[in-house]
Amino acid sequence: MTAAPFRIGVDIGGTFTDFVLLDTRDGHLRNGKVLTTPAAPEQAVLVGIRQLLDAHGITPVEVQHVIHGTTLVANALIERRGVPTGLITTDGFRDVIEIGTELRHDTYDLFMRVPEPLVPRRRRVEIPERILPDGGIHTPLDEAAARAAARELAAQGAQAVAICFLHAFRNPAHERRMAEIIAKEAPGLTLCLSSDVVPEIGEYERASTTICNAYVLPVFRRYLTQLGDGLRELGLAGPLYLMLSDGGTVGEQTAARHPIRLVQSGPAGGVRATALYGAAAGASDILCFDMGGTTAKAALIEAGEPLRSLDFEVARVDRFRKGSGLPLKVPVIEMIEIGAGGGSIAQVDRLGLIRVGPESASSDPGPACYGLGGTRPTVTDADLVLGYLGAGSFLGGDMRLDVAAAERALREHLAAPLGLSVVEAAWALHETVNGNMAQAAAIHALEKARRIEAFTMVPIGGAGPVHAAQVCRKLGIARLVAPAGAGVASAFGFLASPISFAFVRGWVAPLASLDFDGLHAMVGAMEAEGLAMLAEAGVPAAAATRRVIGAMRYAGQGFQVEAELPAASIATGDRDALRAAFERQYLQQYGRTESALPVECVSWQVIMAGPVPVVATATPAPAGASAAPRLRPAYFAEAGGFVETPVIDRASLRPGDRVTGPALIEERESTLVLPPRTEAVVDTALNLVVTL
Incomplete structure (x- = not known):
């Protein structure tokens, strides 16, 4: 028997912090959920772990390790809660982060907004130096100017500095020497080098990513220290792992060097879980629909593997407009934000239309129905008024919802201004959210040249199963797989993710004249670095796997595949x-090739990974006498209004059981809404496979 048989996955969301505890001896899963504590996110983690262990009689010494995903990095960038940061760059290039690519995300908007740079112009310092595209030195580093720059930034109150010299991805010598000088002249500054963080072509994206990493690094390190100290006070002596945006996990030390790699960590865990849920139900082409408390996201999974990218945006000024945020060059599972979450606030805009989000009630004060001080209507309030959520069964009855408060918020802010009844306003809000999400998901699939109706939807997140069937109908998707524990899917996905890290190096060269000896040496160096990183996490070299991915394009193109x-x-x-x-x-992506054109290599990626943990997607609850379903009025427009709808405890369902809509299938973390003309069958993995 393993001395420490339990593993814990923790996901901090905007509204709730989710927990999944896995017993490695029998695969049994136990879930937990507490309200997030935005001012000190680690507090919710510590409270939730303590509750989970106490509820099941588990001692801290029995916990092998904790795997954690967090929105802390993304939120720090969105809410501008990082530290004062400086930029040191090549002479003549300090305005690159303001000029950007000069592409407009809204061609016809004369008052188009762009994100304010994280580093103001007064803290951007230029140094005479120049590295050539092939790595040769054109102008040596001016060390006197470098020393002056270090002292200047320290005097201006900078706490972190991003160093980004032109072509440093080919030769990092100047950046490393600059770091040595700063460490001597201003030893208290946190330093990030672009040649370490993102050694790739593209000075704008490279500078932006390095700045973002420097901006959040001190905040993230403080958080890790506070969380680690808290876990040790609880008696958990095992290692802390963190989820990356590309679906891998790393040790605490690695995460502390590259916090920008965690910008999408929570949703990445959800996509990982979705792939497992789909595979258990026999589906390989999956639309992951992740609707939590703050946002809804979508990701496409093909042949069991999610689409991935090296480009991402954060802190968009126009939420759904590509190009309106801060660009990041980090490995990510490709997903898009497609709509609002359960806590997103609805209002009537100046055209008299219902607009939902981007503002969220979060966990403080929360939706009006939480009774914690919120007074504005949210998606959760509408779902409660429509009968989809049970006032006395939310979170297994641990949190009672206030129907009157939800009705009051809807009446004051939506129904009265629009001349509607409260129920009509709730349904309009619900339909608006569903329509927005369906449209965004369809456009995303179209941009990837995929037919979305050929995919199987797997909804996760606390609000995902509530909205999934109606979104499927709008998309023309005929099959829906609703897993058990969907409300804590991201935390479960962490437990099913391998120790893994992706190394990327930029090297632009024609394929016809590519130096394979040099490439082989570079790939070997990345592999060696990966093996060392895996060894830090306890993965032996014999258990490691390697994947090599090349980013290439036809000569003359400005994008790569x-x-x-x-x-x-x-x-x-x-x-x-x-x-x-x-x-x-x-x-596959463009439907044609250009066989007459030469191919150019742009960058190389080596993904080093340990073994994939084997985790069962669900474990059946002990068999017991099935209680007769109770009834609750729920609103279905196709049935003409409210219908007395069976409310079924999901834990009572067994493989082979069938449920015909309309029905509400409740579990502690979420509720699956089955509209009329749907049927769900429980499969051997305890998924509810829904036919629409």
């Missing part, structure tokens, strides 16, 4: 194999 490369193609110098891998991916 990522393709996984055959294992031996780099070692043998097989140019044809590399081109074939690129063109297969290009054909």
Whole structure:
């Protein structure tokens, strides 16, 4: 028997912090959920873990480790809660982060907003130096100017400094020397080098990513220290792992160097869980629909693997407009924000239409129905008034919802201004959210040249199962797989994710003249670095796996396509194999190839990973006498209004059971709403497979 058989996954969301405890001896899962504490996120983590252990009679020494995902990094960037940061860059380039790419995210808006740079111009310092595109030195680093810059930024109150010199991804010598000088002249400053954080082409994206990493790094380190101290006070002596945005996990030390890699950590865990849920139900092409308390996100999973990218945006000034945020060059599971979450606030706009979000009631004060001080209507308030949520059964009865407060908020802010009844306003809000999400998901699939109606939806998040069936109908999706524990899916996904880290190096070169000896050496160096990182997390070299991905394009193009490369193609110098891998991916994405054009390599990615943990997606509750379903009025427009609807305890369902809509299937973390003309069957993995 393992001395410490339990593993804990923790996901901090905008409204709730979720917990999943796994017993590795029998695969049994136990879930928990507490309100997030925004001012001190670690407090909710510590309270929830203590409650979970106490509820099941587990001692802290029995916990092997904790795996954690958090929105702290993203929130610090969105809410501008980082530290005063400076930028040191090549002479003539300090305004790159303001100029950007000069692309407009809204061509016709004369008053188009762009994100304010995290570093004001007075804290951007230029240094005479120049590295050439091939890594050669054109102008040596001016060390006198470097010393002056260090002293200047310290005098201005900077607490962190991003160093981003032109072409440093090909030769980091100047950045490293600059860091040595700062460490001597201003030893208290936190330093981030672009050649460490994102060694890739593109000075704007590289500078933006490095600045963001520097901006949040001291905040994140303080948080990790407070969380680690709290866990040790609880008696949990095992390691703390953190979830990355690309679906891998890393040790605490690695995460503390690259917090920007955690910007999408929570949703990445949800996508990982969704792939497992879908596979258990026999689905490989999946639409992950993750609707939590603050936002709704979508991700496409093909052949069991989510789509991935090296480009991401954070802190958009126009929430759904690509190009309106701060660009990041980090490995991420590709997902988009498609709508509001349960806590998103609704209002009537100047055109007399209902607009939902982006403002959220969060956990403080929360939706009006939480009774914690919120007075404005949210999606959760509408779902409660429509009967989809039970006032006395929310969170298993631990949190009673106030129907009168929800009705009051809807009446004052929506129904009265629009001349509607409270129920009509609630339904309008519900339909608005569903329509927005369906439209955004369809556009996302279209942009990826995919037919969304061919996918199976898997809804996760506390609000996902409530809205899933209606969103499926709007998308033309005929099959829905609703897993058990969907409300804590991200935390479960952490437990099913391997120790993994992606290393990226930029190297622009024509494929026809690519130096394979140099490439082989570079890939080998990334692999060695990855093995060392895995060893830190206790993964032996024999258990590690390697994937190599090349970002390539046709010569003259301004965008690239990522393709996984055959294992031996780099070692043998097989140019044809590399081109074939690129063109297969290009054909899938664009429907054609350009065989007459030469191919250019842009960057190389090596993903080093440990074994994938084997985790069962659900464990059945002990069999007992099935209680007769109770009834609750729930609103279904296709049935003409409120219908006395069976409310079924999900724990009472067994493989082979069938449920015909309308029905409400409740579990502690979420409720699955089955409209009329739907049928759900419980499969052997305890998923509810819904046919619409």
